[in-house]
Amino acid sequence: MPKPMPLNTRLRTAAELRFEALELRRTILRMAADKGEGYVAQGMDIADLLAVVYYRELDYDPADPAWSGRDRFVLSIGHYSIALYAVLHRIGYIPETKLDDFGLNGADLALSTFDDQPGVEITGGSLGQGLGQAVGMALGYRLDKHPGRIICTLSDGELQEGSVWEAAMAASSHRIDNLVAVIDCNGIQADGPTVLDIEPIADKWRAFGWDTREIDGNDIEAIMAAFDQLRERDGRPKAIILRTTPGKGIPTLERRDRAHFVRVDPNEWALLSEELESNNG
Amino acid sequence: MVELKSGRAGGMGEILDVEGPYEVAPLGRALVELAEHRPEIVGLTADMGRFSDIHPFRDAHPDRFFQVGMAEADxxxxxxxxxKTGKIAYCTSYAAFITRRALDFLIIACAHSKANVKILAGMPGLMNPYGATHQATDDIAVLRMIPDLSIIDPCDATELAQVVKAVADIEGTVYVRSLRGKVPVVFDPDEYTFEFGKAKELRTGSEVGVISSGFMTQRALVAADAATEHGVSAGVLHVPTIKPFDTEGVLRFVAGVERLVIAENHQMSGGLATLVVEALYDAGIQVPLIRIGIQHRFHEAGSQAYMEEKGGLDQTRITRAVIDGI
Structure with a gap:
């Protein structure tokens, strides 16, 4: 079963990962361009995490998405599909031709994730369904003495779903330590800024028995350090609270009030692209 | 007539008709047998290990058993x-909690993903002494609209044990209306074989045809025997697989009788009777029929006999419908 990932897809340095995050942001912009709207802000805010996860943390086979020896990335927040599809394209699972059809009628790549696409582990559109499935996968791996890990990404708004906490309680109760939950706290949800008082988020995860770190989620070095600190298989599930900025990397999007599902005028795309390049050049 | 305050439930969610042979916890025993040579079988429960009869599996394979607590979604x-890691996951809770509280999770994480999850739902229909909160009188109506989900309603201990083993090889998510405790043995295990998707003609008759599922088939057989004694020729078609529905088998059976009685441990709408009526209508067939099922209302707490008589499932009612057509 163990089949190590080719070394050329494992980026080790922060500079390399930062470059890959920029490539992801470029890809995301390209997928969204000319469609007038989309979950672009979420894609931008999570690009740094995905660069670290896919180019440093996960073991997988670029030639075989179904390789049984793989680590698994479970994206609970299905509306972040634009970011997941961007990275799955970058690692070779999704051909370039599919990117431009993203979100269009009949396209394979929809505005929300479906697990019939290569590399997509769960169908994630109905929030609150990812962590429990990640717990099940972690239990399955443990039963098989599989060395792999499960990394599950949720969002702060999603923490309002009770099923998240059912899964959080089960994970620590079953002493699962091959699972990392990453909570993208970008402070926005469908109705605007986070609509309930959900802080203190890190304390909640600690109270549920999770070994927890809270970091700047758009700081590549901080993300690398958090994963490094949470490698130990010590009978505790791990959580990383990512504090991110919606639209990160594109100042116009970072300033936009209604960032959950952004509207972009046709003439704005070129400007956004210029901002991305000048801001990260 | 059942006296008010005359008694309590004989057993938690157990069938009444256990004067004859029965087996204890056929679900758990079958699962233990299956799991011995199928290492990919795992079992889970939401604090209903004892009350769903999965406890023999828990005791035999503790490493493959997961208690998730009172959390049906989870x-x-x-x-x-x-x-998704290659296991066949058998999970148990009460039918009411599975089909109400955890419905979105059943639809998306299980059925839509074609996940190899086998749901053994305890106390379906009118089988729970705690009243409306625990009685899944509507579970088939709720579930039959979900694509890529199979639904099975076994009759007795023999069939339940066969179903527990059969679903391991049925692709995707399967919902089984389970039976617990002392479960009557109606079918001879040497003679009866459950076939997924197939209705079984248990009695052949020319005047009245009873179409039934679940434990109501036991009562259908008693009613058919009584009808024969009264000179009424009665057939019985047992329909253990609710979804996919055996339309062909039902139409073939209906063609040989003059009138129908449809009996199910479910509300009279949305379940077996509705499926039969849809099949008849689509085929352009009109035939007189009586529906025996649970009345459309929230039901009381009480013993099985009390619930069934008030709810509409008792033996007297089905026998009268078969013999007298009322």
Whole structure:
């Protein structure tokens, strides 16, 4: 079963990962361009995490998405599909031709994730369904003495779903330590800024028995350090609270009030692209 | 007539008709047998190990058993996650909690993902002494609209044990209306074989045809025997697989009788009777029929006999419908 990932897809340095995050942001912009709207802000805010996860943390086979020896990335927040599809394209699972059809009628790549696409582990559109499935996968791996890990990404708004906490309680109760939950706290949800008082988020995860770190989620070095600190298989599930900025990397999007599902005028795309390049050049 | 305050439930969610032979916890025993040579089988429960009869599996294979606590959504999510790592995940809770509280999780994480999750739902229909909160009189109506989900309603201990083993090889998510405790043995295990998707003609008759599922088939057989004694020729078609529905088998059976009685442990709408009526209508067939099922209202707490008589499932009612057509 163990089949190590080719070394050329494992980026080790922060500079390399930062470059890959920029490539992801470029890809995301390209997928969204000319469609007038989309979950672009979420894609931008999570690009740094995905660069670290896919180019440093996960073991997988670029030639075989179904390789049984793989680590698994479970994206609970299905509306972040634009970011997941961007990275799955970058690692070779999704051909370039599919990117431009993203979100269009009949396209394979929809505005929300479906697990019939290569590399997509769960169908994630109905929030609150990812962590429990990640717990099940972690239990399955443990039963098989599989060395792999499960990394599950949720969002702060999603923490309002009770099923998240059912899964959080089960994970620590079953002493699962091959699972990392990453909570993208970008402070926005469908109705605007986070609509309930959900802080203190890190304390909640600690109270549920999770070994927890809270970091700047758009700081590549901080993300690398958090994963490094949470490698130990010590009978505790791990959580990383990512504090991110919606639209990160594109100042116009970072300033936009209604960032959950952004509207972009046709003439704005070129400007956004210029901002991305000048801001990260 | 059942006297008010005359008694309590004989057993938690057990069938009444256990004067004859019965087996204790056929679900758990069959699962233990199956799991001995199928290492990919895992079992889960949401604090219903004892009351769903999965406890023999828990005791035999503690490493493959997962207690998730009182959390039905999480039960189905963890089961789906285990299934995605190659396991066949058997999970148990009460039918009411599975089909109401955890419905979205059943639909998306299990059925839509074609996850190898086998849901053994305890006390379906009118089988729970705690009243409306615990009585899934509507579970088939709720579930039959979900694509990529199979639904099975076994009659007795023999069939339940066969179903527990058969569903391991049925692709995707399967919902089984389970039976617990002392479960009557109606079918001879040497003679009866459950076939997924197939209705079984248990009695052949020319005047009245009884179409039934679940434990109501036991009562259908008693009613058919009584009808024969009264000179009424009665057939019985047992329909254990509710979805996919055996339309062909039902139409073939209906062609040989003059009138129908449809009997199910479910509300009279949305379940077996509705499926039969839809099949008849689509085929352009009109035939007189009586529906025996649970009345459309929230039901009382009480003993099985009390619930059934008030709810509309008792033996007297089905026998009268078969013999007298009322």
């Amino acid at each position: 039960l189905l999510l963890i089961a789906a996650g285990l299934a």
